[in-house]
Amino acid sequence: MNMIQRKTRNPEQTRNDLLDAAYHEILESGFQAASLERILANTSVSKGALYHHFGTKRDLGLAVIEEVIGPQLEERWFTMLAQHDNPINGLYNLIAEKIAQADESVIRYGCPLNNLIQEMSPLDESFRQGLQKILERWVEVVAQALKEGQSAGQVRPDASPEDIALYIVASIEGCVGLGKNAQSVAAYQRCLRQLQVYIKSLAV
Template sequence: MARQAPPRHRRSNDPEGVRRRVIDAAYAAFSTQGYHSTSVHDLKREAGATGGALAHHFATKKDLGLAVIRDRVAAAVEETWIRPVLAASTAAEGIQAAFASIIADLEGRGAVSGCPLNNLAIELARHDDDFRVLIDAVFVRWREAIAGKLKADLSAGAAIDLDPEAFAVLVVASYSGAMAMSKAKQDTEPLRVCAEQLAEVMRRRIPAAGR
């Protein structure tokens, strides 16, 4: 009964590290397989964490999901969309840069898993209102960043003949939808076509950009 395990190696408590590994594994799994299709057992395996450790950091799977959205999904939108848009000299160039970067990245790997935010939005928005509110906030931030850049271009003297807020909705929507279609086709073609269509619209309605 009292089987005493040999003191194999010293255990080192690493709360931040464990939390990070778990959340990384969850972000990867939720983004590719979905929230409900990922079991906590899978996450324990991937993160190399035990049930006790996981329960200590996240009381429930839902808590983990909320943390993934807050800490990883929001950051991914920030990194892949908002940063390129703000860094570019114009909104139009930033939007094209974001599309191009994501398309190139997708073609680097073999599969199209879709936009993490959009995936979770569709799977969880109606399932739980806490998820919904968090996800919606990321969408709002995304839209506002693009609209803000368009307004900045306009203040800088660009002849922009479109409504910044409304056009930002079109950009985010067409990107999300194109990604869903690319996921169904397992081919980046819809994304490439969409990027070109948005480029064409902007070319016509922002006649002479900053250059």
């Protein structure tokens, strides 16, 4: 056979390339319609190499959730909320940042987490669990911040931090979803600004 292999081996790089290409392919087409051929074309990795690193397409998808989408969100929210002493300000600024950074690509493809939830959670229990782990962590980080805000007398004491955190996360996903379908950065921003109003109303 005619063998033209990569000059030097680099399994880690190969794996990362695959994860990265798979992430983008899934973001654009969804998981089920994601094409392995297309992923391979975008990485110049061979099919053999792909199946060396990942047992099935499903495994690749699960790895994307765990190793790409999860850390992405974790970093953004965890470090951001840790920077503020007041959770109301922290949340408000996070949304403000989302409003400021809103651009065509966010509006076009929406939230990778939400996309996968809607598509895959009823179809594959492992996907659902992988996504749920991220979701729970997200809600937990927000709830924890709110709880500390209550102790510090910054957040209304009559509110349930867990319920509010859940609702805030839901609202964000909803705003992204609507903006995505409207293909309108403005609509997305208007929607998030209402969420800011709600967040402000949580202050004492």
